[in-house]
Amino acid sequence: xxxxxxxxxxxxxxxxxxxxxxxxxxxxxxxxxxxxxxxxxxxxxxxxxxxxxxxxxxxxxxxxxxxxxxxxxxxxxxxxxxxxxxxxxxxxxxxxxxxxxxxxxxxxxxxx
Amino acid sequence: xxxxxxxxxxxxxxxxxxxxxxxxxxxxxxxxxxxxxxxxxxxxxxxxxxxxxxxxxxxxxxxxxxxxxxxxxxxxxxxxxxxxxxxxxxxxxxxxxxxxxxxxxxxxxxxxxxx
Numbered sequence: 001x002x003x004x005x006x007x008x009x010x011x012x013x014x015x016x017x018x019x020x021x022x023x024x025x026x027x028x029x030x031x032x033x034x035x036x037x038x039x040x041x042x043x044x045x046x047x048x049x050x051x052x053x054x055x056x057x058x059x060x061x062x063x064x065x066x067x068x069x070x071x072x073x074x075x076x077x078x079x080x081x082x083x084x085x086x087x088x089x090x091x092x093x094x095x096x097x098x099x100x101x102x103x104x105x106x107x108x109x110x111x112x
Numbered sequence: 113x114x115x116x117x118x119x120x121x122x123x124x125x126x127x128x129x130x131x132x133x134x135x136x137x138x139x140x141x142x143x144x145x146x147x148x149x150x151x152x153x154x155x156x157x158x159x160x161x162x163x164x165x166x167x168x169x170x171x172x173x174x175x176x177x178x179x180x181x182x183x184x185x186x187x188x189x190x191x192x193x194x195x196x197x198x199x200x201x202x203x204x205x206x207x208x209x210x211x212x213x214x215x216x217x218x219x220x221x222x223x224x225x226x227x
Contacts, residue, residue: 004155033215042116042202042217043156058214090155098144098163098206101215103155 002027006091006104013081014112021076021107023091031094032074033058033101034066036087043090049074050097081111114139116205116218124224125193133188133221135203142208145186147177150200150220159201162186163208173197193225 004025013019025032033048035058045058049068063085065077074093078085088108092101115138125131137143144163148156160171167179177188186203203218 035217040121040219042118042219043204044217045215048214059216092155098208100146100158100161101156103148103157105153105155 002102004091004093004102004104006107008107009105010108012110012112015082016080019078019081021089023074023076023104024072025093025102026072027093027095027102028071029093029095030071031097032068033092034064034074034076035090035092036060037090038087046076083111085109086111114205114207114214114216116203116216118203118218118221120221122222122224124226127195127225127227128192131190131193131197131223131225133201133223135186135188135218137184137186137203137205139205139207143205144208145179146204147171147175147188148202148204150202156202159188195225195227198223198225
């Protein structure tokens with residue numbers, strides 16, 4: 001089954017404790033992206049990757065890091081999380097950058 | 113900078129009636145336009161897209177959208193709403209000349225279909 005898998009689905013943690021949200025896709029897609037969803041703001045793009053070792057900033061990259069060492073994986077790293085990063089996060093992938101994206105089921109992060 | 117506006121936070125419609133969810137956009141050059149739907153506790157699902165060609169685009173689950181370049185709009189429509197259509201709907205845009213794919217979403221519109 002074609003899918004984008006995120007882990008964990010839920011995480012409660014404390015300010016400053018580094019965390020990683022993993023994202024993996026099994027569709028051999030070139031393009032992957034991370035979004036955060038906040039009420040009334042829709043989805044805002046954090047980072048995206050056009051291919052292995054190619055990443056770029058989206059609208060709200062501050063406080064986040066990503067890496068793309070393999071085509072299938074695109075982890076999101078919060079080196080020093082803060083409460084304003086409490087949000088619902090989605091990973092997405094598509095074959096090319098202008099194609100519809102497949103989304104994971106989301107990761108709800110709470111930073112206390 | 114590109115932007116998307118979904119002017120209605122919520123749209124209420126009776127089952128069997130036609131529905132419209134509005135979207136207007138601002139982008140440099142020609143747009144790629146998308147509609148996605150989100151059900152509770154799930155990621156977004158693709159409904160339809162406009163790349164080029166016919167202004168009326170047909171998508172999944174009986175939905176369609178009309179691209180209007182002069183009004184910079186891409187409203188989502190369905191002739192007869194179902195209770196199961198109740199969900200959160202997002203419009204998204206990216207310019208065709210942006211190789212980096214900065215995809216911008218609207219704030220979302222909650223559709224409530226009542227029996």
